[in-house]
């Protein structure tokens with residue numbers, strides 16, 4: 001019998017907390033472990049190989065700490081590392097029954113149900129846009145949906161520097177919103193395909209034409225994880241139920257605590273972690 005362990009969440013920094021918060025609201029009974037690679041973020045501007053390598057190291061650390069299930073609560077990592085980890089690394093690992101899940105597929109599954117015009121806008125990091133993951137995944141499920149992508153390289157730094165509510169943020173929010181809407185006047189649905197962006201929601205809405213639906217990923221991922229666990233009792237049985245949440249950061253704990261409190265309401269029980277082997 002394997003020891004019971006928390007569900008692990010990984011993000012390059014703080015953005016994954018927007019997902020963890022919604023997951024915890026839906027399933028408060030489980031234990032959760034969050035790892036932010038704050039010392040090495042942002043990932044969104046890094047190359048495919050670097051994001052894959054960093055993500056792999058973090059996933060291995062979370063496995064080493066006992067979690068059988070790791071959620072990549074980061075679109076950039078999901079876009080650039082998930083497939084390799086699932087198809088190449090996991091099967092060769094010492095416990096191939098562990099699982100790594102991403103955030104792109106469950107988000108894309110919702111698009112056809114929401115968009116009426118079948119023109120969907122995607123705000124994401126440069127890395128996620130370059131990977132083409134959203135158009136490719138969408139084409140598999142909803143071949144008639146047209147995806148319009150807009151990279152927003154300044155949004156993560158604005159959020160990470162706690163400027164998401166400040167006047168300075170408006171310039172770059174309007175800039176990327178206008179650039180996306182110029183791609184097609186038919187866009188009726190927009191997905192915030194970066195886990196940092198829900199913090200900018202109020203300002204994004206301010207610059208978007210009325211009537212456009214904005215999809216944040218938190219609730220989508222929460223429901224899809226709930227469904228996954230319901231369909232995988234063998235995994236559910238491996239998850240501990242102590243209603244706790246612990247945080248790990250590759251940065252200093254005090255820096256993590258200061259910023260994480262913006263993203264996550266609740267006690268921050270944080271520990272520094274080194275990824276050196």
Ligand code: DGL
Pocket residue numbers: 011012013015016041042043044045073074075076077125128156193194195196
């Ligand atoms: N939160 C990450 C995402 O969802 C990106 C942040 C970063 O660039 O590190 O894509």
